[in-house]
Amino acid sequence: MVEPAVRISQGSKFFGEICAFRSINLQVPEGQFLAVVGASGSGKTTVLRCVAGLERLSGGSIVAAGRPVTRPDPSRTYVFQDYGRSLFPWRRVAANVSFPQEMRGKGRRVARERALGYLELVGLRERADAYPWQLSGGMQQRVAIARALAAEPSMLLMDEPFGAVDAQTRMELQLALLRIWMELRKTVIFVTHDIDEALFLSDRIVVIDSRGQGLAMDEPVDLPRPRSHAETPRYDLYSEMRASVLRLLLREEGSEAPHAPTTQ
Amino acid sequence: MPPPHSKRRVVAPRSAMRRLAVIVGPLLVVGLWWFMSASGGEARSYYLPPPPAVVAAAVQGFADGSLLEGALATLAHFLGGFTAAVAIGLAAGLALGRFEAVGTALQPVLNFLRTLPGIAILPVLMLLLGLGNATIIATSTFASVWFVLLNTAAGVQEVHPVVLDTGRVFGAQGWRRWVSVVLPSAAPRIATGVRLALGISLVVAVSAEIIMGRAGLGFIIADSMETLRPSAAYAAILTVGVLAWIVFQVGEFLEAKVLPWANRSDVRRA
Numbered sequence: 007m008v009e010p011a012v013r014i015s016q017g018s019k020f021f022g023e024i025c026a027f028r029s030i031n032l033q034v035p036e037g038q039f040l041a042v043v044g045a046s047g048s049g050k051t052t053v054l055r056c057v058a059g060l061e062r063l064s065g066g067s068i069v070a071a072g073r074p075v076t077r078p079d080p081s082r083t084y085v086f087q088d089y090g091r092s093l094f095p096w097r098r099v100a101a102n103v104s105f106p107q108e109m110r111g112k113g114r115r116v117a118r119e120r121a122l123g124y125l126e127l128v129g130l131r132e133r134a135d136a137y138p139w140q141l142s143g144g145m146q147q148r149v150a151i152a153r154a155l156a157a158e159p160s161m162l163l164m165d166e167p168f169g170a171v172d173a174q175t176r177m178e179l180q181l182a183l184l185r186i187w188m189e190l191r192k193t194v195i196f197v198t199h200d201i202d203e204a205l206f207l208s209d210r211i212v213v214i215d216s217r218g219q220g221l222a223m224d225e226p227v228d229l230p231r232p233r234s235h236a237e238t239p240r241y242d243l244y245s246e247m248r249a250s251v252l253r254l255l256l257r258e259e260g261s262e263a264p265h266a267p268t269t270q
Numbered sequence: 271m272p273p274p275h276s277k278r279r280v281v282a283p284r285s286a287m288r289r290l291a292v293i294v295g296p297l298l299v300v301g302l303w304w305f306m307s308a309s310g311g312e313a314r315s316y317y318l319p320p321p322p323a324v325v326a327a328a329v330q331g332f333a334d335g336s337l338l339e340g341a342l343a344t345l346a347h348f349l350g351g352f353t354a355a356v357a358i359g360l361a362a363g364l365a366l367g368r369f370e371a372v373g374t375a376l377q378p379v380l381n382f383l384r385t386l387p388g389i390a391i392l393p394v395l396m397l398l399l400g401l402g403n404a405t406i407i408a409t410s411t412f413a414s415v416w417f418v419l420l421n422t423a424a425g426v427q428e429v430h431p432v433v434l435d436t437g438r439v440f441g442a443q444g445w446r447r448w449v450s451v452v453l454p455s456a457a458p459r460i461a462t463g464v465r466l467a468l469g470i471s472l473v474v475a476v477s478a479e480i481i482m483g484r485a486g487l488g489f490i491i492a493d494s495m496e497t498l499r500p501s502a503a504y505a506a507i508l509t510v511g512v513l514a515w516i517v518f519q520v521g522e523f524l525e526a527k528v529l530p531w532a533n534r535s536d537v538r539r540a
Contacts, residue, residue, distance in 0.1 A: 095531045
């Protein structure tokens with residue numbers, strides 16, 4: 007069997023007494039677009055941060071590309087929701103995108119040359135010399151994606167990246183992301199609380215159980231590609247999956263938890 | 271109220287008014303000065319000489335070189351004090367920001383020293399360092415260093431977690447983390463400290479000159495009053511004002527050059 011891009015075995019994370027998640031078992035094959043959905047507070051962002059190496063697991067293990075994850079590595083880059091902070095305001099757009107290469111000791115010229123290539127890919131080459139804060143939110147998140155790609159990772163970790171932009175811009179960004187993903191075929195783990203976004207983008211959806219019972223759902227999304235905002239939601243499979251994820255999330259949020267919640 | 275479409279016609283005369291006001295305002299102040307000087311009898315016109323007498327004293331001061339020499343001496347005192355304050359404050363502030371426990375332990379002392387009027391140390395330094403330039407510079411540094419130090423330490427400690435995480439994700443480690451992530455992120459805060467130090471170090475340098483100086487505009491002000499030449503004192507006071515104005519303009523210019531991205535409302539808020 008081919009080694010998966012990521013393998014989480016019995017992963018758990020506690021902050022003091024508080025459980026972020028528990029009993030997570032998950033394998034992500036190379037090149038897959040995985041959407042991670044969960045109620046707020048279910049620990050989905052923490053899972054992603056653990057995969058990135060920004061947090062250490064409390065129990066269990068994460069193996070990425072055959073090696074245990076202990077700290078961040080440029081082979082797994084991260085796109086933060088808070089693009090306004092994550093993009094460095096003191097660097098112009100191109101210099102933000104060349105940052106990962108500069109940190110690896112590449113010369114500025116070479117790093118910039120590559121950065122311009124990735125800016126081209128996200129359609130922002132002509133804004134290379136602007137400051138990020140001079141761009142719209144959607145453009146800023148494109149720059150952040152270009153920067154994440156410029157590290158030339160094998161895996162892209164995205165934490166609700168489109169959560170802070172308006173609906174129209176979000177759709178444009180989703181399409182741009184899919185286009186880039188089809189072109190580069192990197193593994194993507196995409197955390198979102200938006201079911202439609204998860205269904206529209208992914209090959210597979212997992213729902214994290216907010217009571218710490220591991221994964222509440224793990225289903226392939228066998229919708230044809232390329233996807234379109236007008237057509238994809240019209241498939242029966244789309245509405246069926248949407249309903250079952252929704253039931254799962256609402257039941258979890260609204261229920262008297264049968265198990266005592268760890269967070270009190 | 272004029273209708274909205276006539277806005278442009280309203281704007282033009284208003285900006286002309288404003289330009290006129292900028293000229294009229296200072297003229298009024300000089301006029302008031304002149305009036306006060308002339309209307310209070312001989313004693314008042316002695317302590318508050320009329321504008322022409324001050325201008326004459328200034329012309330003479332620059333002609334014989336004394337005012338320029340004084341201005342250069344003050345500039346040297348200020349630059350010495352300010353540069354030392356920035357260098358020491360930056361180094362110590364970075365160290366304090368790096369070792370948070372030390373920073374926490376020293377915080378009350380540093381806050382006390384920051385609020386302490388720095389000129390109070392002058393008599394002590396006069397004993398320790400003598401009556402030379404070193405004492406003036408050291409006093410100026412002592413008064414202003416805390417602002418750079420505390421703001422640098424705070425700037426380093428307050429770098430937003432997302433910024434630090436971003437650095438980690440893309441492999442910024444060791445000195446690169448400091449040079450490429452922490453320092454630029456703290457720069458607007460550091461600039462605030464430097465701006466405060468700029469004002470304080472100049473004020474304290476001139477104060478020290480007035481109290482003990484052998485040279486500088488502060489010395490000229492004190493000396494002119496003691497030797498009963500109030501017009502010369504006022505000429506020196508005006509020169510200090512012009513010097514300070516130039517220093518602040520240069521400071522603003524340099525800040526805009528070094529931190530072109532820092533004068534955004536959202537950075538200032540953060």
